[in-house]
Amino acid sequence: MSIKAIDNASIHRITSGQVVIDLQTAVKELVENSLDAGATNIEVRFKNYGLASIEVIDNGSGIPEADYDSIGLKHHTSKLETFSDLTSVRTFGFRGEALSSLCALSEHVTVCTATSETAPMGMSLVMDTGGSVKNRNTVARNQGTTITLTNLFTPLAVRRKEFERNVKREFGKALSLLNAYALGPCAAAPGIRLTVSNQLDKGGKSVQIKTLGSPSSRASVTALWGPKSLDNIVDMDLTFEVEREKVALKRLKNQETEAISVQVKGLISKFAVGCGRTGTDRQFFYINGRPCNMSKIQKAFNEVYRSFNATQAPFILANFLIATEAYDVNVSPDKRTILLHSEGNLISALKV
Numbered sequence: 001m002s003i004k005a006i007d008n009a010s011i012h013r014i015t016s017g018q019v020v021i022d023l024q025t026a027v028k029e030l031v032e033n034s035l036d037a038g039a040t041n042i043e044v045r046f047k048n049y050g051l052a053s054i055e056v057i058d059n060g061s062g063i064p065e066a067d068y069d070s071i072g073l074k075h076h077t078s079k080l081e082t083f084s085d086l087t088s089v090r091t092f093g094f095r096g097e098a099l100s101s102l103c104a105l106s107e108h109v110t111v112c113t114a115t116s117e118t119a120p121m122g123m124s125l126v127m128d129t130g131g132s133v134k135n136r137n138t139v140a141r142n143q144g145t146t147i148t149l150t151n152l153f154t155p156l157a158v159r160r161k162e163f164e165r166n167v168k169r170e171f172g173k174a175l176s177l178l179n180a181y182a183l184g185p186c187a188a189a190p191g192i193r194l195t196v197s198n199q200l201d202k203g204g205k206s207v208q209i210k211t212l213g214s215p216s217s218r219a220s221v222t223a224l225w226g227p228k229s230l231d232n233i234v235d236m237d238l239t240f241e242v243e244r245e246k247v248a249l250k251r252l253k254n255q256e257t258e259a260i261s262v263q264v265k266g267l268i269s270k271f272a273v274g275c276g277r278t279g280t281d282r283q284f285f286y287i288n289g290r291p292c293n294m295s296k297i298q299k300a301f302n303e304v305y306r307s308f309n310a311t312q313a314p315f316i317l318a319n320f321l322i323a324t325e326a327y328d329v330n331v332s333p334d335k336r337t338i339l340l341h342s343e344g345n346l347i348s349a350l351k352v
Helices: 008-019 023-036 083-088 098-105 157-165 167-183 217-225 246-252 295-306 343-351
Strands: 041-047 053-058 106-114 121-127 133-140 144-152 193-199 205-210 233-242 260-269 283-287 316-321
Touching: 023 041, 023 053, 023 098, 023 144, 023 167, 041 167, 098 106, 098 144, 144 157, 157 167, 167 193, 167 205, 167 217, 167 283, 217 260, 233 343, 260 295, 260 343, 283 295, 295 316, 295 343
Parallel strands: 041 193, 283 316
Antiparallel strands: 041 053, 053 144, 106 121, 106 144, 121 133, 193 205, 233 260, 260 316
């Protein structure tokens, strides 16, 4: 077979499958859109653990009419304009891929939105698989946006079957990730109320997560697991300097060469016998409020803690406040993997 260009529809489906890989990624992308829109109230509704539909409702800024035709198109975003903007990006989304990918991977996607100028009148947009608006209707809607995904992964038969087979496990992973957002971005000032529910075909609606919108990590911990979960937990507030590694200095050339200032804020179990947990299931890490996977730093925390409490692991809620140019968030499509430019030195400084 000779080399030739892949058609646009196939490219769209191939790349979309890399951006949204499972249920938790789909929900994460929608919740991050709500956070970036300045919402103070976010509701996530699952039907049949997300198999039938996922709906995210917010009271954010809404989508202006001029942007209706762009919201579902690949690489269309309001978050950045040039590649250099990545070094200073502070929004959760920036790649312009999420909604476009969800359109390609769902049977139906509907967006209902209203801005402060149009409320109480809004617009319901029905998207096609290519991310274009195929139908629009005027509806009653307060300011904010509702996005509904129906039958996620239906266009990918193998992935849909896998999703159906492991739906409760996938739902559990989605809830765990939503816990991270409840404890991090939703607990930051001014505070965001997060409600997550699941509706079964047979049976009632069950509320899985409900925070009160207080700008307090402790209040969110209590809302998620009850007041006793704060027993043996203390505040964490560390400040230290991290020397830049030689590789990072070469990469920066004549740019910043000074040490990186790092602040770590959050909560942690007391460093004493019997004050920890049996597992590492309640360990949450953030960079500038963005939930992320930090496996090496997580390992360092656990190693230090086990020198005080050999048989248990700590509860950890750690937000690393660090200059945006000291890390790269554009490593994986889901933005959960973050590359720290001087990670080895940061871990050494953290252990001290």
